[in-house]
Amino acid sequence: MTKISARNIYKNYGAVEALRGVSLDVAEGEIHAVCGDNGAGKSTLIKILAGVEQPDQGELLVDGAARRFDSPTAALKAGLATIHQDLAVAPDMAIYQNIFMGAELTRSVLGLRLLDKARMRRESLGYMGQLNDSITDMNAKVNALSGGQRQAVAICRALRWNANVVILDEPTAALGVRETEQVLQLVRSLKRAGKTVILISHAMKDVAALADRVTILRTGENQITLDGGDLTADNLAHYILSGEVNRVH
Ligand SMILES: Nc1ncnc2c1ncn2[C@@H]1O[C@H](COP(=O)(O)OP(=O)(O)OP(=O)(O)O)[C@@H](O)[C@H]1O
Numbered sequence: 351m352t353k354i355s356a357r358n359i360y361k362n363y364g365a366v367e368a369l370r371g372v373s374l375d376v377a378e379g380e381i382h383a384v385c386g387d388n389g390a391g392k393s394t395l396i397k398i399l400a401g402v403e404q405p406d407q408g409e410l411l412v413d414g415a416a417r418r419f420d421s422p423t424a425a426l427k428a429g430l431a432t433i434h435q436d437l438a439v440a441p442d443m444a445i446y447q448n449i450f451m452g453a454e455l456t457r458s459v460l461g462l463r464l465l466d467k468a469r470m471r472r473e474s475l476g477y478m479g480q481l482n483d484s485i486t487d488m489n490a491k492v493n494a495l496s497g498g499q500r501q502a503v504a505i506c507r508a509l510r511w512n513a514n515v516v517i518l519d520e521p522t523a524a525l526g527v528r529e530t531e532q533v534l535q536l537v538r539s540l541k542r543a544g545k546t547v548i549l550i551s552h553a554m555k556d557v558a559a560l561a562d563r564v565t566i567l568r569t570g571e572n573q574i575t576l577d578g579g580d581l582t583a584d585n586l587a588h589y590i591l592s593g594e595v596n597r598v599h
């Protein structure tokens with residue numbers, strides 16, 4: 351089943367035509383990567399899926415129904431959570447506070463609404479356990495975590511919103527080898543949990559190892575979509591560098 355379908359999307363920034371009729375079809379439960387050279391339009395497309403930007407033209411369908419996201423909250427409520435490259439975690443706050451930021455759980459005591467810290471910690475541990483069972487102290491400050499572990503916290507926030515589509519913009523760009531491996535494991539855990547994943551990455555090796563399909567954009571247009579045996583790191587690099595639109599076998 352097609353989970354997300356973006357059809358014929360156009361987006362201009364003033365005189366810059368960032369997207370010129372781009373389409374993207376993401377099947378339910380797949381890891382779908384979006385690749386392409388700098389300025390190809392990847393982030394613009396993701397911002398439209400995340401409700402950060404609105405398309406000038408074109409259609410967005412979720413589970414086959416036409417949708418328009420006027421805000422990031424609207425996208426979240428429709429089950430699409432985006433983890434932006436800068437992560438936007440609060441380093442001085444605890445893991446559970448980051449996961450529930452902006453939507454804290456409360457309980458009522460003698461008519462007063464108090465934060466339900468115990469429940470937030472418990473539920474945080476549950477989300478974290480789906481991804482990485484080595485992180486057990488939900489009171490730990492995020493600034494004590496590695497880059498890969500911070501990605502896990504950001505992904506838990508998506509799980510907390512019950513997102514069934516998780517969009518990751520360059521999740522390994524700033525990470526070392528071991529942390530990158532941790533993030534690749536996180537993405538695999540999301541797939542195992544039945545989530546649909548959209549991954550933006552310049553790391554061809556990671557994309558080839560993870561993705562079920564890859565859509566390559568070039569100067570605001572679709573170049574080619576690769577899957578199966580065509581989806582190798584060498585092939586990805588070849589297409590992105592050459593701009594070729596036909597499959598070579
Ligand atoms: N807010 C903006 N204002 C003006 N131009 C923009 C804006 N955002 C993006 N652009 C332009 O739109 C085009 C597509 O940019 P986009 O960020 O989507 O590319 P990208 O594929 O994500 O590139 P990168 O790999 O460098 O992240 C580029 O030419 C870029 O300069």
Ligand SMILES: [Mg+2]
Binds near residue numbers: 392393
């Ligand atoms: Mg980008």
